[in-house]
Structure formats: structure tokens, C-alpha cells
Amino acid sequence: MRPNDRALSDVRPISITRHYTRHAEGSVLVTFGDTQVLCTATVEDGVPRFLKGKGQGWITAEYGMLPRSTGSRMAREASRGKQGGRTLEIQRLIGRSLRAAVDLKALGEVTITLDCDVLQADGGTRTASITGACVALMDAIWWLQQKGKLKVNPMKYLIAAVSVGIVDGEPRCDLEYVEDSNAQTDMNVVMSEDGRMIEVQGTAEGEPFSHDELLKLLALAKGGIDSIFELQRQVLNENHKGQ
């Protein structure tokens, strides 16, 4: 039995709150159950040096966890003097996923930085981050359009993500922390609205997984992500009507 009597294919209650803080061009609080991530999008003119003069924009991401977002306190990366390997891996994943959603040529010489900061962690922070950052990015792009800095919307499709895994021998969707830490296999899937895949990262924590198990996990992920896309579209439509 899963915690809270969830069905194997159910995602946790998910909420996406736009305009959560005031300064950023996009600011979204996303929650997957007890996981809470604040995703802000910052628009800045110009691009990093390696892109100068190539007539395209850039999208990048940074990820952090508040020291006591977790069950026991983690040392603050700023005071340890560097970001750990897990942090770098996650923020590279977030940035890469969101770049796949945008036509960078159409964006123009602008950099959008997605900051995903975990206020409270209960599993699935990276997939929640991608899901929330996508909405914050859309808000930032609309902000650019309202300012007249962009004519065409360079977003190709929404993207969303969920974690799936095999726990106690059964494939489950959207693992929370107690499940994640006991999973035999853990997989993060990022998809585009048209049902194709942007990232698939499956890891055997215990036993290797079979081809058949992989297929079951992908099916669960597809189902979970479809319900997330619905929520993303709903919270974004509210805005559009208002505009």
C-alpha cells in the first residue's frame, strides 16, 4: 500500500501558483505533495560569451535546496564553497530540458535564468523544478512580449516531468521520499506536450531492470505527465483570459 492510499499510477496532489514573488519576470511555486519548489525566471539582455554574435538566446538554470528543506539539515553550499555534484547534475538537467522547449533563434540575444529553490523536499524535487520552471519561463516570455521585445512566442511546446520507480517490486508513479529511498529502480522522465521524450534517466539503485520494466515505467510516466500538462495549461489559461 502506498502512503496516503495512492494508486500506483497516481501523481500526488500538485499545485502551481504563478506570481508567487514580486520581483521576477516569472515566479512560480510548484508543489508535488509536500515537495515545494520556488521557480523564478529572470530575463537579462545579452548572452554568455560563447554565444556572442550567433544571433540566438540562452536559457540556463540553477538549483538549490534550503538547508532545512530536508529531514536533517544539509550544509549550505554557499558556506561549503561549492555546489555539489548532485546540484550541478540537476541544474544541468533543468537547463537542458527547458532549452529543448524553446526556439533559441527566435528568442533573440536574451538570457533567461531559471532559479529553482527547494523550500521543502519530499522526493521528486528535480521533476517538480522542471514542471514549475516551464510555467515561470512562459510567464517570462509573455513579459518579453508585453514589453514589445519579442514578436513571436519562441516556446515550441510545454514540457513537464515526473519521477517513476520500482518500489517493493511494483512500478509506481511520482515517488515521494520514503518510496524514493527504497526504490530498486528510479527514473526521471521529461516529456514534451506532444508525447515525445526530452530526457529519460533510469538508474538501477538495487537490481538492474529489465526491458519490460522499463516499458512499464515509461507508460506510468506518460500517464502522470499528461495530467501535469493539463494543470499547466489550466493555470496558464487563467492568465491569458485576463490579459
Next chain:
Amino acid sequence: MRPNDRALSDVRPISITRHYTRHAEGSVLVTFGDTQVLCTATVEDGVPRFLKGKGQGWITAEYGMLPRSTGSRMAREASRGKQGGRTLEIQRLIGRSLRAAVDLKALGEVTITLDCDVLQADGGTRTASITGACVALMDAIWWLQQKGKLKVNPMKYLIAAVSVGIVDGEPRCDLEYVEDSNAQTDMNVVMSEDGRMIEVQGTAEGEPFSHDELLKLLALAKGGIDSIFELQRQVLNENHKGQ
């Protein structure tokens, strides 16, 4: 005229929400107007090496700002590889202030870490941090008492803080960002419940300030802090009744 028609001696609307996140022994969201700081208190057994065997506890603090808590994005200190001077100065102030409120001998060999993370900044983040961290600290101490790890409450008195300053030639209480960035003099005051001072840090940003101006600023601070103590006691009493 101050923003929002505030009187010179008024603090902004202040709120203190306890149990804001789930994992920490104390977790408080404090807001002074648009300034929002999440203050968590973490209890850990043992003390830093320099205190080993001295039969006393330790209280320390760390401070951080989310990259887009501010009007323009600040580089993340974790990715820059070190905490800046302002950050270190503020977290030293927070830790020192809270140690002044506690009988460290009575605390026993326990370390309490206060993490103050600014979600949104609009001036006065260090004084809001001290104010909120005091409540989170009280919750952590009560947690220790409920666990039977502490018999006597080692808290000597509540502490609270406010910023005051001279803007456009007039002394004002609880500066928000537009005032703070134009202040001729800026002062942070931390007081104990009995009306004495724990820290006074006054800085002439423009013109030096006279003895008379100093006295006016202290009086404003005293008034503001008194109203904050009232709120602290109120939110803490709610709990006490429930216990």
C-alpha cells in the same frame, strides 16, 4: 510622505507564521511588508570543537538570499564559491543577537542553527531575520522540552529588531527598500524584551549624524520593537495554550 502613507514611527504590517515548513524543529515565515524571510531552527547534538567539554550549548546562524529575491538577480553565492562580506556580517549579527537571549550553560551540549533565507526582499531583511529567528528558536527549545531533553527553558527573554534611519532629513522607523537606499543614516537596533539594547549599528551613508539624531532614532526603534514584541508574544501564546 512615506510610501503607503505610513507615519514616521510606524512599522510596516508584520506577520509571523509558525510551523511554516515541516522538517525543522522551528520554522517561521516572517514578513515585514514585502520582505519575506523563512527562518528555520535546527537542533543537533553536540557543539563545535572550540566548545567541547565546556558544558554549554551553542547557537549560530546562516543567512542567504534567493537569487531573485531582489529587483535584479544576484549571483548565487553557492555558484560563486563563497559567501560575500555582507552575508557573513549579517549572519554573524543574527547569531550573536540570539546567543545574547539564551543561557548557553542551561542549554546543554546542543547546537541550534538558525537559517534565515530571504524569499523576497524589500529592506530590513536582517532585522526581520532576527525577529523571526527568535520565534523559531523558541519553538526549537519547546521541542527540546517536549522531548525531555531540556528541563529548564534557557531563553532569558525574547529579542526583536528593527531598522531605523534618516531619510529626506526625517527620522523614520522600519525603512523599506526605496527609503533604505536613499537614507542619510541607517541604523539597526536589536533589543531585549526589558527594553535594553543588544546591538546598535548606526552608519552614516551620507552626512554624519549628530548626537541628537542618534537619540531620535533610538526612540523610534524602541517604539517599533515594542510593537513587534507584542506580536511575537501573541503568536507564541497561541501555541502555549494548545500545549
Next chain:
Amino acid sequence: MRPNDRALSDVRPISITRHYTRHAEGSVLVTFGDTQVLCTATVEDGVPRFLKGKGQGWITAEYGMLPRSTGSRMAREASRGKQGGRTLEIQRLIGRSLRAAVDLKALGEVTITLDCDVLQADGGTRTASITGACVALMDAIWWLQQKGKLKVNPMKYLIAAVSVGIVDGEPRCDLEYVEDSNAQTDMNVVMSEDGRMIEVQGTAEGEPFSHDELLKLLALAKGGIDSIFELQRQVLNENHKGQ
């Protein structure tokens, strides 16, 4: 047409040379075409602090590239003062993959460190590293057995890895650099000898990939890895006969 007229399902010429350098308990030079990686296994008594007293061993990995292993010189990470995100991501992958191949309880309180240093790069350095490190690890385990420090061989199965991807619309096995840098989709697959998966990391560099494309890539990976297992067994048997 692929470079060197390779068929889409062909891996490049692969060689695995054991005992390549003299000091390490396992030392393997692995080449996939022009990609050359030196993999050494170092055995040390004891385990990291977080495992002390748990009665198990540890396997970890570090990865590096010589500055001029690549077409243009990369800054040396030691002189830049930190390992980049790509490096950390790769060494975490190598370590995790090899831990999946070993019964850490049976290993006892011993740490084996796999150092994978790229002497020359032409695509697929992380999968070559895993493939070579597995052989170096086996040699280190045999060394422990010869020294009488291990009675049972804790290796559960060999592991091997290959990169696959979609280039010019066609799925290909074992991408070399000119292919990798033009791939629409790039996927690294790590498998165990029994044909199950230990890691699958697929990334859409350009277009998202469909479920059908994923299946084709996995099939290519399976074929490539099977031929690598054959080579691993062959070079390891040479030794065994000699012992």
C-alpha cells in the same frame, strides 16, 4: 555514410589492455576507436565516514580529461580550482554503475577507487570508462583474493556501456565525436551481463524522441554491449588461465 564505412549497428574497434601501468591494483587502457582511457583501480582499507561500522565496502570513481585529449585545449580542472559539472556527472555515473555490479557487503570494509583518465577523446569517453573500469575492478578484486583478503568474489556480473544516438535521422551505435556533436538524440546505456539495464540516459539534443526511436536505440545498445562483453570475458580469461 558513417565515418570509416561503419554499419549503423557496429561499434568501433575496441581494445582492452590489462596491466597497463605498474603501481595500481588494476590498470587498464581501453580504446574505442580513437578514444583512449586509462582506468586504474586502487584498493584502500577502510570506508568513507558515512559507511563506518556498517560492515560493507565502497566503490567510487573519479574522471578527468588530459587538457589536450581534445581537439582544442581545455583548461586543466586542477588549475581552475574545481571539477566542472560534466566531470562530476560522469564520475557519479561511473561509480554508481560499478557499485551496481558488486555485492558491497561481501566486499568487506575496503574502498576501491576507479580513476578514469582520458588520454585521447573521440566521443564515448564515459561509456569507454565504465567498460574499462569494470575490467580494472575485476583485477583489483582478484588482487584482494590473491592477498587472501577476500574469500568470495563479490562481483555479481560484468557490466559494460555504449553510447547510441540518432544522427541524420538514423539510429547509430557507438557515436564518435563528429557524430555525437551532430546527434539529435544521444543515449548512454549501461548493462549487466544478463542483459538487464543499470543506467539509461537519453537526451534530446535537438528534437524530442519518440517511443519507437527509444526502442530502436535500446536494441542497438544491446547489440553493441553484447560484443563488448565478449571482449571483456576474453581479456579476463587470458589472465585466469595464467593464474
Next chain:
Amino acid sequence: MRPNDRALSDVRPISITRHYTRHAEGSVLVTFGDTQVLCTATVEDGVPRFLKGKGQGWITAEYGMLPRSTGSRMAREASRGKQGGRTLEIQRLIGRSLRAAVDLKALGEVTITLDCDVLQADGGTRTASITGACVALMDAIWWLQQKGKLKVNPMKYLIAAVSVGIVDGEPRCDLEYVEDSNAQTDMNVVMSEDGRMIEVQGTAEGEPFSHDELLKLLALAKGGIDSIFELQRQVLNENHKGQ
């Protein structure tokens, strides 16, 4: 009884030696009793990036202690790889105080760096640094004038500083180390020649301090600083006559 039979309101014997080393545009050895600080002023063309094109100059400070300036050896910050929080706090204070003494617009696009290095420490190193750096700064400005790079002297007034505190219940001026380490309250005061305040930093190390105690400490500081201004003017006049 204070060490050396000092009266409560007495500063220690103070000396200010100009032109102490040869290379710097200003070079001052300042001693407050056994506290010895070498303060050099370096003039460089240009300003930091954040001030480019604003038609003003910049004054900044760095502070350091020789490893064995103290009773027991302190680790060298250069070999530990970073400046500690106390160091950063002090050098921010020194820089801020000296900027308050200068009309930065009148200085022009020039940066003056004050390096304050403690050769021997016996309490009050930050206030001695400010006092000595002010004289070194004046020498650097005169050097600019002699070189014809400045027409008007941009120095608005001299500044000086002293520490005061409550030890054994009595307010005392210019604490030396044995007093400082036992003070209930410790306060650093920086003033301008006209008797106004530039910085007031009071800290309750033990008991909070009352409003009345604050006033007594400020009065002591004023008296001490007045005598320091006299000495500063005296050593600077020697020069002026010579010019």
C-alpha cells in the same frame, strides 16, 4: 584598576608615524599601546566596474593580521583560502568610514586602497586602522595634488575612531585585549572632526546595555577621539609646514 593605572577615560599612548615604508603613496604606522597597524594608501587610476563612467572616485580597504600578531598563532587567511567573516566585516567598516570623509565626485576617477595590516594586536585594531588609514589617505591625496592630478582637496574632514566598553561594570575608553575579552559591552565609534558620528557599533557581549550606559559610552568615545584628532592634526601639520 585598569592595566597601567589608566584612568577610565584615558586612551593608551598613541603614535602615528608617517612615511613608514617607501613604496606606497601614503604609509603610516599607528600604535595604540601595544597594538601596531601598518596602514598604506595606494593610488590607482580608474574605478571598479560598477562605478565606470559615473565621474567619481572610489575608496576601499583591506585588513589583515600577521599570523603571529596575536597571543596564539592564527592560521594565515591566504593559506586557508579565504578571508574570514571578522576580516571582511572590519575591512568593510574601514572602507565605509573613509568614504564618508571624502567627496568622491571631487576625487575623480581614481581608486585609493587602504591596506591595514596588524603587526601586533592588543585590542582595538579596527579603530586603530581607521585612525591610521585616515592619515595615510591624506598623504595619498597630497601626493595626487603634488602630481597635479587633483586641484581641490576632496577630504571633507579628518575621521578617527576608538573602542569603548563596559568592563567590570564600569565604562572605559580604548579597551586593550585583556579588557576587551572581558567586556560586557563593546562599542566602536567613528567620528568626524566636527563631533558627529560616522559609525556606532555597540554589542552586548554579556548583558544587554541600557540607554544610560549607551550615553556614557558615547561620551567616553567623544573624549578619546578628540585627543586622537589632536594628534592626527599635529603629525599632519609637520608635513604641511614642510611643503
Next chain:
Amino acid sequence: MRPNDRALSDVRPISITRHYTRHAEGSVLVTFGDTQVLCTATVEDGVPRFLKGKGQGWITAEYGMLPRSTGSRMAREASRGKQGGRTLEIQRLIGRSLRAAVDLKALGEVTITLDCDVLQADGGTRTASITGACVALMDAIWWLQQKGKLKVNPMKYLIAAVSVGIVDGEPRCDLEYVEDSNAQTDMNVVMSEDGRMIEVQGTAEGEPFSHDELLKLLALAKGGIDSIFELQRQVLNENHKGQ
């Protein structure tokens, strides 16, 4: 008796393999007995900032050891976050020695970086590095000439290096590790082809050394280096004939 029955004046078997890896403009594997160093030369346009506009080129070097090039594993400098003092000292020596061999004015505004990475260590890695880097540098210069970027060969003479030392009271040439770690005196000598000295670094590890001992060590070094020059010329001539 020396290991392998070497005479006191003998260098170990030395080999120099050019074009060892494919990407670099010069790539040499040099071995002195069991010491193996990969030396690559990278040509880049432009010079470091401090040389801009001075109409000359620059030659610099970096040195590293693979973690398990040694008998027990050394921590990777990239993961420790800095290069150690020994590494910096050696790479400064290599760069300085090679700059002495080249007319930097004749080189033009080009930077050549010599990376010397120790694959296996058995004493004398710094002198092997200099010896191999000289050949890699020559290849890089010939590459520049073939590309038409250099008309005149700016190399003034070949340079080579050897370590000598006093072990068990007797002066010996080209110490291997077991000798080096027991030497009373250790000396590294870098010479130019015409028999003059570029660097002499003699260190008394145990007893100080006399003037007479110094002379004997220099004579041994001269003999060893002469035989190395012969090998360098031989491997370089092979190429020249082919061109």
C-alpha cells in the same frame, strides 16, 4: 650496487615517442625507465594580458600526475580544488626552462602551452617532463612553420634535463624513486645543447653538500644530459628526413 646494475654515471633506458596522441600540435611520450610522461604542446593565437602589444610570444607549462601514477594513490588535485606547492613549483620550472630555449620575439604573438602529465612515476618526473616537452615544443614550432605562420625557427637550442644526487655517499646520475627517496642530496640540472646551464637546483635532503660534491654532481649531470641530447636529435631527425 644500483638497481638493475646501473653504473653511477648511467641514465636509465630512455625513449621518446613523437606523435603519441592525435590532437595536439606536439605530442611526445617520454620514458626514463619506469617513469612515463605524456607531454603535449598546444599552440594558441594571442598572449596573456601582461604581454599584450609587446610583440612577443609566450611559452608556459602545466604539470600533473595521474592519481595512481604513484605507489599509493594521491588525491586528485582537481577534486581537492587546488594545485599543490610541488606541482606549481615543477610547472614553473618547466615553463621557465623552455622559455630559455626560445627567442620569444621571433615566435610572434602566439602562446604555446606544454602539458606534462605523468602516467607512471619512478623518480625524475620533472626532468623527464622538460626533456619530452622540448621535443613536443619543436614539433609545435615545425607545425607553425608548415602552416606558414612562422618563417624563422625561434628555437635557439635544444634543452634537456636530468636529476643527479648523492645516495649512500656516492654521486649518481638519473635517480629512480628508491634512490631519490634515500638521497642525501638531490639536484636537478637543465642544460642547453652548448653545455651551459639553464637551471641548477640542488637540495640537501640530509647533510649539506660540499663544493667538491657539487662539482661531481654537475659532471655527472653533464654526461647524462649529453646522451639525452643525442636521443632528442635522433628522434627529431627521423622526422626531418620524412618531411
Next chain:
Amino acid sequence: MRPNDRALSDVRPISITRHYTRHAEGSVLVTFGDTQVLCTATVEDGVPRFLKGKGQGWITAEYGMLPRSTGSRMAREASRGKQGGRTLEIQRLIGRSLRAAVDLKALGEVTITLDCDVLQADGGTRTASITGACVALMDAIWWLQQKGKLKVNPMKYLIAAVSVGIVDGEPRCDLEYVEDSNAQTDMNVVMSEDGRMIEVQGTAEGEPFSHDELLKLLALAKGGIDSIFELQRQVLNENHKGQ
């Protein structure tokens, strides 16, 4: 003609002032002309980890330059976050030289740290450091003897150092900065009182140097160092008489 009409074999006026600062067990200000270095010796119980239980002591050194000890300001290493290669090279040389003067077994499990901080630089700071540190070390050893912590004096002989070089084609002793920066060859020599060598580091900055030139430089160094030993003995005798 040399600056100040010095003869080619003359050292500059040298002074050695003991007990220069108050806290350290040995504290010496050494000056060679305008070069001024403060050398302190700190005695601490215990030894570094790699020597634990070996029944011997340790001597180590650290070197630093005040930012404006030089003609133009150098960035402070503490704020740059690391010690540069030159600094590390020099402090390794100082420590190694002083260890050669002491019987570490006879010292017992004690660590003596020599801090050499350059207050003013005019060439020859490393040789001045060694010369001054030797006297500070002797004072620290006498302090250990007076405290009854050492019975036998473990100092084997005094050591001293001087720089020599070839400037304008002529060998000169004790180069000052204007000579050093124009030297064709630069050599640092450290000797023991009995006339043997502890370190010889000769570098061809321009032309390589011949065997004959090397001999001339060594003779100059011997003469200079002999006069320094005389001064060391003189300042140390003053003390001895007093004890």
C-alpha cells in the same frame, strides 16, 4: 657601477633586530638594505598527522608580502583565495632550509612555524627571510630550553642565505630589485656555518650560464654569507650574555 657604489662582492647594510614583536616565541626584523622582513617563530605542541608517533618534531614556514610592500600594489593573496606559485615555492624553500639546520629527533614532538612577512621589498626577500628566520628559530629553541621543554639544543648550525647574479655581464652579490629584474642569471644560495651548501638554485633568466660563471657566483655567495653569519652570531651573543 652598482647602486650606492657597492662593490660587486658587497652585501647591502644588513640588520637583525630580535624581540621585534611581543607575542611570538621568536620575533626578528631582518633588513637587507630596503628589504624588510618580519620573521616570527611559533612553537606549538604536536606534529602534523604524517609524523604522528614517529618521535620527531617538525619545522615549517609560511611566506607573505604585504600588498604594498612592492612598487605597485599586489593583490592580497587572502582575498584572491589562494597563495600563488611563487609564494608556495618560497615558503617550501624556507621550511626545507631550516629543517636542514635542526636535528628533528632531538626537537621532540613539537612544531615550530616560521612566518616570514615582507613589510618592504627591494630584492632578495627569500634569502633575507631564511637569514632572519634562522635567528627567530634559535630564539624559539632557547624559549623551549628556558621552559624546560628541551634539554639539548637541537640546532646543528646556523644557516644563512644570499642571492647572487650576473648583471650587465658581471657577477654581483646580494642583488637589489633594480639589479634582480635585469639579471641574466639569478642564484639563491643557502649555506650552513661550516661552509657547505643546503640549497643552490640558479636560473638563467636570459642567457644560459657557464660552469665558470657558476663557480664565480658560488664564491661571491660564500663571501656574502660569511659576513652574514658574523652578524647572526653577534646579535645572538648579545642575548646569551644576558641570560
